[in-house]
Amino acid sequence: MSLEQSVIFDERKDQIHRKGDAPFTMGCNRESLAGAVSQRACVFCGSRVVLYPIADAVHLVHGPIGCASYTWDIRGALSSGPALHRLSFSTDLQEKDVIFGGEEKLYKALVELIDRHAPAAAFVYSTCIVGIIGDDLNAVCARVSREKGIPVLPVQSEGFKGNKRSGYHAACKAMFQLMGKGSTEGISPLSVNLLGDFNLAGEIWIIREYFRQMGIETVANITGDGRVADIRRAHGAALNVVQCSGATMDLAKMMQETFGTPFLRVSYFGVEDMAESLYAVARFFLQRDPAIMDRTRALVREELAVLYPRLQEYRRALEGKKAAIYVGGAFKAFSLVKAFRLLGMQVVLAGSQTGTEEDYQELYEITDEGTIIVDDSNPLELSSFLKEKDVDIFVGGVKERPIAYKLGVGFCDHNHERKEPLEGFVGMLNFAKEVHSSVMSPVWRFVPRSIHRGKEPAFTESLFKAGAECRPN
Numbered sequence: 410m411s412l413e414q415s416v417i418f419d420e421r422k423d424q425i426h427r428k429g430d431a432p433f434t435m436g437c438n439r440e441s442l443a444g445a446v447s448q449r450a451c452v453f454c455g456s457r458v459v460l461y462p463i464a465d466a467v468h469l470v471h472g473p474i475g476c477a478s479y480t481w482d483i484r485g486a487l488s489s490g491p492a493l494h495r496l497s498f499s500t501d502l503q504e505k506d507v508i509f510g511g512e513e514k515l516y517k518a519l520v521e522l523i524d525r526h527a528p529a530a531a532f533v534y535s536t537c538i539v540g541i542i543g544d545d546l547n548a549v550c551a552r553v554s555r556e557k558g559i560p561v562l563p564v565q566s567e568g569f570k571g572n573k574r575s576g577y578h579a580a581c582k583a584m585f586q587l588m589g590k591g592s593t594e595g596i597s598p599l600s601v602n603l604l605g606d607f608n609l610a611g612e613i614w615i616i617r618e619y620f621r622q623m624g625i626e627t628v629a630n631i632t633g634d635g636r637v638a639d640i641r642r643a644h645g646a647a648l649n650v651v652q653c654s655g656a657t658m659d660l661a662k663m664m665q666e667t668f669g670t671p672f673l674r675v676s677y678f679g680v681e682d683m684a685e686s687l688y689a690v691a692r693f694f695l696q697r698d699p700a701i702m703d704r705t706r707a708l709v710r711e712e713l714a715v716l717y718p719r720l721q722e723y724r725r726a727l728e729g730k731k732a733a734i735y736v737g738g739a740f741k742a743f744s745l746v747k748a749f750r751l752l753g754m755q756v757v758l759a760g761s762q763t764g765t766e767e768d769y770q771e772l773y774e775i776t777d778e779g780t781i782i783v784d785d786s787n788p789l790e791l792s793s794f795l796k797e798k799d800v801d802i803f804v805g806g807v808k809e810r811p812i813a814y815k816l817g818v819g820f821c822d823h824n825h826e827r828k829e830p831l832e833g834f835v836g837m838l839n840f841a842k843e844v845h846s847s848v849m850s851p852v853w854r855f856v857p858r859s860i861h862r863g864k865e866p867a868f869t870e871s872l873f874k875a876g877a878e879c880r881p882n
């Protein structure tokens with residue numbers, strides 16, 4: 410029985426493409442197939458990951474406690490100041506609230522939290538059950554906002570009403586309500602907002618520093634290490650620089666429509682994309698500051714002089730190894746394909762949870778013949794692809810980690826739980842180090858996959874013998 414017959418549902422066949430097998434078409438941007446056990450998160454989770462790094466706001470999950478625990482501290486988003494985002498608040502809806510309604514409980518929870526923590530704003534997330542019982546979030550939030558004098562913003566993120574991408578949209582709509590409210594006085598004509606960077610392991614600080622060296626002011630971090638006051642004056646920035654196209658592109662479009670703020674799509678992962686992102690921003694400001702390109706070139710040159718010799722060492726060890734990528738947004742996959750190529754590695758599987766037709770077309774163009782391209786995959790498919798392609802490392806997020814480890818494959822967390830920054834030039838070096846230590850780790854000699862492949866049989870046998878000798882009689 411072929412792989413397609415054994416693990417791929419008929420309804421999903423057009424969401425998987427093997428480059429070189431047929432003319433490229435890709436089914437995507439649709440609801441997940443019921444029963445296929447998609448790797449996608451729910452709408453609520455999508456909105457929470459976008460808004461959560463706003464560190465001086467209260468984030469209150471209106472729903473059963475399970476929803477709050479599902480997303481608590483979901484990302485390692487660091488803050489340089491307040492850390493309210495690290496606390497997870499829930500109205501903990503019970504059976505009685507489901508029957509009689511949870512509005513009063515929500516009101517009391519909001520009042521208590523605002524009194525206790527004095528946040529700059531509050532976000533209230535709607536969950537599945539709230540959508541079902543019909544609590545009027547807007548009315549409660551408006552009442553508390555009036556009484557307490559801070560923005561209290563409902564996030565219409567009922568888990569069942571779409572996929573993670575709908576959650577991004579709900580988050581952008583909620584955040585947009587803050588915009589245009591703060592003073593833009595004193596903002597430099599060379600200024601940007603950083604959209605779609607969540608400051609995992611302090612990454613946004615690296616990027617802000619690059620822009621500072623180029624002479625550019627960062628007005629608002631949206632949303633890593635985010636502050637409500639900055640978001641309120643974000644409409645005063647000259648340009649929106651948008652990473653992770655899925656999460657905050659809707660916000661960039663709303664800002665363009667309402668305030669006329671142009672935007673650029675960028676990626677800070679890998680050498681090529683990081684350098685090109687800086688050059689693209691420099692080109693945008695070239696007329697206002699003709700010297701900006703020279704400063705940018707000098708910055709890139711200096712960083713590469715340190716980075717390249719060290720990358721070559723890793724490349725020598727990793728040349729010819731195989732990698733698989735399955736990430737949330739396809740934009741990250743583009744950068745990863747290029748980053749692996751720089752390390753001499755071959756990407757044999759590339760997929761995303763929320764890619765669009767244009768995203769997959771681009772992925773198709775930059776990948777090698779034979780690469781499997783997949784949209785909205787599930788554990789069964791991913792496991793089969795990893796086995797078929799016999800990969801050395803799998804790059805994904807928290808839900809992909811167990812798939813890799815169960816198969817005895819190296820794993821690189823490029824999402825929620827990473828502790829090392831992977832953005833910027835220094836991030837590329839960290840990435841190379843991590844890939845190298847995972848792929849070359851001796852631990853893989855002990856797992857069934859290597860034994861099946863017939864790798865290191867002598868070593869494995871000697872290990873078993875050594876184990877036998879150590880056993881007590």
Ligand code: SF4
Pocket residue numbers: 451452453454472475476479535536537538567568569
């Ligand atoms: S919002 Fe719904 S789908 Fe999301 S975690 Fe809560 S119950 Fe689950």
